[in-house]
Amino acid sequence: MSTKKNWWAHILLVFGCVVSAFPLLRVIGVSLKPGDRLFSTEMELIPKEMTISNYVEVFTNTGFFTWLFNSLVITVLTAGIGVALAATAAYALSRYKFPTRSSILIFLMATQMIPVIVLLLPLYFILKRLGLIDTYAGVIAAYSVTTLPFCVWLLKGYFDTVPLSLEEAAQVDGLTVVGAFWRVVLPLSTPSLAIAMLFSITQAWNEYIVARVVLQSSDLYTWPLGLFELQGDFSARWGMFAAASVAVTVPVMGVFLYSSRWLLSGLTLGSVKG
Amino acid sequence: MEPLAALAQVAYWLVLTAVFLGAAELFLYVLLKYYKVKWFWPAQLLLAGLAVYAGARLLATPVEDSTAITMAWEQGAIFGGVLLATAALFKYGVRGRWTVALMMLAPAFIVVSLLVVYPFFFEFRLAFANLNLYTIGRWLSGEDLGFVGFDNFVKVFTTSPLQTATFWELLGRTLIWTGVNLVFHVSFGLGLALLLNRKIRAKGIYRTLLILPWAIPQVVAVLAWRGEFHPQFGFVNQLFRMVGLQGYNWWSDPVPVFMSCLIVNIWLGIPFMMIVFLGGLQSIPNSYYEAASIDGASKWTQFTQITLPMLRPVVVPSVTLGTIWTFNNINVIYLMTGQNGGNEYADILVSALYKSAFTYSRYSFSAAFALIIFAILIAVTVIWMKVSKGTESVIA
Numbered sequence: 001m002s003t004k005k006n007w008w009a010h011i012l013l014v015f016g017c018v019v020s021a022f023p024l025l026r027v028i029g030v031s032l033k034p035g036d037r038l039f040s041t042e043m044e045l046i047p048k049e050m051t052i053s054n055y056v057e058v059f060t061n062t063g064f065f066t067w068l069f070n071s072l073v074i075t076v077l078t079a080g081i082g083v084a085l086a087a088t089a090a091y092a093l094s095r096y097k098f099p100t101r102s103s104i105l106i107f108l109m110a111t112q113m114i115p116v117i118v119l120l121l122p123l124y125f126i127l128k129r130l131g132l133i134d135t136y137a138g139v140i141a142a143y144s145v146t147t148l149p150f151c152v153w154l155l156k157g158y159f160d161t162v163p164l165s166l167e168e169a170a171q172v173d174g175l176t177v178v179g180a181f182w183r184v185v186l187p188l189s190t191p192s193l194a195i196a197m198l199f200s201i202t203q204a205w206n207e208y209i210v211a212r213v214v215l216q217s218s219d220l221y222t223w224p225l226g227l228f229e230l231q232g233d234f235s236a237r238w239g240m241f242a243a244a245s246v247a248v249t250v251p252v253m254g255v256f257l258y259s260s261r262w263l264l265s266g267l268t269l270g271s272v273k274g
Numbered sequence: 275m276e277p278l279a280a281l282a283q284v285a286y287w288l289v290l291t292a293v294f295l296g297a298a299e300l301f302l303y304v305l306l307k308y309y310k311v312k313w314f315w316p317a318q319l320l321l322a323g324l325a326v327y328a329g330a331r332l333l334a335t336p337v338e339d340s341t342a343i344t345m346a347w348e349q350g351a352i353f354g355g356v357l358l359a360t361a362a363l364f365k366y367g368v369r370g371r372w373t374v375a376l377m378m379l380a381p382a383f384i385v386v387s388l389l390v391v392y393p394f395f396f397e398f399r400l401a402f403a404n405l406n407l408y409t410i411g412r413w414l415s416g417e418d419l420g421f422v423g424f425d426n427f428v429k430v431f432t433t434s435p436l437q438t439a440t441f442w443e444l445l446g447r448t449l450i451w452t453g454v455n456l457v458f459h460v461s462f463g464l465g466l467a468l469l470l471n472r473k474i475r476a477k478g479i480y481r482t483l484l485i486l487p488w489a490i491p492q493v494v495a496v497l498a499w500r501g502e503f504h505p506q507f508g509f510v511n512q513l514f515r516m517v518g519l520q521g522y523n524w525w526s527d528p529v530p531v532f533m534s535c536l537i538v539n540i541w542l543g544i545p546f547m548m549i550v551f552l553g554g555l556q557s558i559p560n561s562y563y564e565a566a567s568i569d570g571a572s573k574w575t576q577f578t579q580i581t582l583p584m585l586r587p588v589v590v591p592s593v594t595l596g597t598i599w600t601f602n603n604i605n606v607i608y609l610m611t612g613q614n615g616g617n618e619y620a621d622i623l624v625s626a627l628y629k630s631a632f633t634y635s636r637y638s639f640s641a642a643f644a645l646i647i648f649a650i651l652i653a654v655t656v657i658w659m660k661v662s663k664g665t666e667s668v669i670a
């Protein structure tokens with residue numbers, strides 16, 4: 001196939017790229033516009049008078065860094081707890097053929113098909129009863145509803161691919177079953193643990209709907225809640241919304257583009273929820 | 275609450291959870307090791323008694339005057355009963371086997387039970403009660419939930435879960451939403467994947483740019499799109515005006531509102547399908563095509579006879595995933611329409627559930643509604659599994 005025949009493919013691809021990149025470019029453009037220019041109906045992407053005043057405003061006059069801090073705490077704890085609890089369970093499910101094993105696996109898969117929203121209402125009341133509404137702990141518990149079964153499922157798939165002979169060799173050399181898991185299987189599965197971690201992180205970091213219900217005081221807002229607040233009164237703070245969006249998106253996008261390859265290999269290994 | 279106080283509190287809960295899980299592991303160890311000793315049942319009964327009290331005390335209604343605390347005996351009894359049942363299971367069923375496996379499984383099992391299984395049963399309880407904005411206060415101060423039979427289930431079909439949209443409208447819209455989204459995701463995803471699979475220059479740059487909608491946090495993407503659909507200042511209507519058309523009122527007219535949600539979600543979902551299909555295409559050996567072209571097969575024949583059949587193992591799981599994601603997608607619709615002065619022109623089942631529970635505070639009604647949605651999901655999943663047999667390979 002000669003490359004000359006590909007001009008129409010290039011046209012289509014360029015068009016696709018423009019459509020997919022356009023909203024982000026617009027947001028960057030708006031974030032750099034001075035406040036009084038936001039509602040002009042000019043369509044230029046790069047504003048004629050550029051200013052970083054929107055960024056300064058967001059960083060100094062809103063809870064931007066508090067939101068980031070809250071998101072960070074919640075994300076790190078959700079991912080950590082999820083992976084720590086999931087690793088041992090996934091190993092047991094992968095290595096031991098005890099009765100009810102397959103029903104547990106089917107149950108775990110079923111939980112992936114049910115949206116968290118179906119369980120959110122009873123969970124809300126349980127959290128309320130325990131005094132966990134409007135706390136980090138409440139959000140982390142609510143996020144674990146999805147991330148924990150999901151991590152178990154994901155890690156089980158990976159442990160299945162670790163050859164059993166390695167642990168047998170370790171046990172011959174005097175390690176206990178738990179020792180072999182800790183010293184041999186876990187170090188070998190670092191990449192898969194990282195993927196499970198990354199999945200939980202993206203899930204918790206970008207979540208909006210559950211956080212909206214569980215978190216009520218603005219001091220505990222995660223960044224999606226804060227962003228929504230900024231965009232809520234569209235007229236006044238559109239520029240600040242855009243600046244905050246760019247500040248949040250660029251690092252996340254970097255991580256995502258860098259890791260998308262591995263994320264995808266994880267997806268095909270039997271995980272269901274995104 | 276201040277972030278620092280919240281941090282201290284989350285640490286407290288982490289320690290509490292760790293202690294609880296540790297105690298559970300210890301309990302399990304005793305069950306596995308000493309299931310044959312004589313004092314098994316007396317010890318278990320004593321423990322269950324303690325558990326009933328501890329459970330009732332822990333879940334007791336917090337009231338400022340500590341003498342007026344209403345103990346949650348119901349929940350305590352469930353806790354104690356679970357302990358006794360576990361003990362019986364381990365004494366007569368497990369009999370000390372699979373020690374390592376069960377102890378490794380236990381922490382995740384307990385947490386999932388508390389976070390998924392218990393709420394699920396509690397949802398049933400709620401669905402048969404009459405809990406709403408007016409009765410919630412009484413329930414929180416210790417009154418019983420009450421029982422109204424199947425009233426809530428009947429109401430889901432006879433009254434609107436929102437303000438005017440009926441259950442059947444929502445169901446129909448959900449089907450349209452899922453169908454339209456999937457058709458566009460799959461066709462555009464496949465098209466772009468085929469283009470990217472050619473020997474073409476700057477492939478990496480195209481791939482990176484095309485994946486952007488997936489890489490941007492969804493909240494940012496949807497809110498940005500919402501701005502672009504602003505009737506006056508948004509880009510979409512400016513484009514319409516540039517070619518001399520009126521444009522639509524994307525924020526408040528029924529059909530345009532739903533259209534805008536569809537457009538945004540189609541835009542969001544294409545990259546996933548594209549990447550999955552691209553992976554599938556790259557795994558098809560080139561020699562198949564070479565052999566086919568030597569035999570004189572046209573490009574189209576090659577596409578239908580080689581490409582499509584070879585893609586099947588990739589298409590089936592990704593379409594399954596896509597269907598579930600789209601059916602359950604609440605982010606796009608809520609963020610596009612759920613704000614102050616929002617409307618219900620684009621609501622599908624799950625977003626209506628969210629609004630009826632947390633915007634309109636019809637708790638028991640929403641619990642019944644949730645169970646009905648759950649039943650629909652299960653039915654669809656079971657049928658789909660029968661058709662595609664897609665799960666067997668994963669479980670085996």
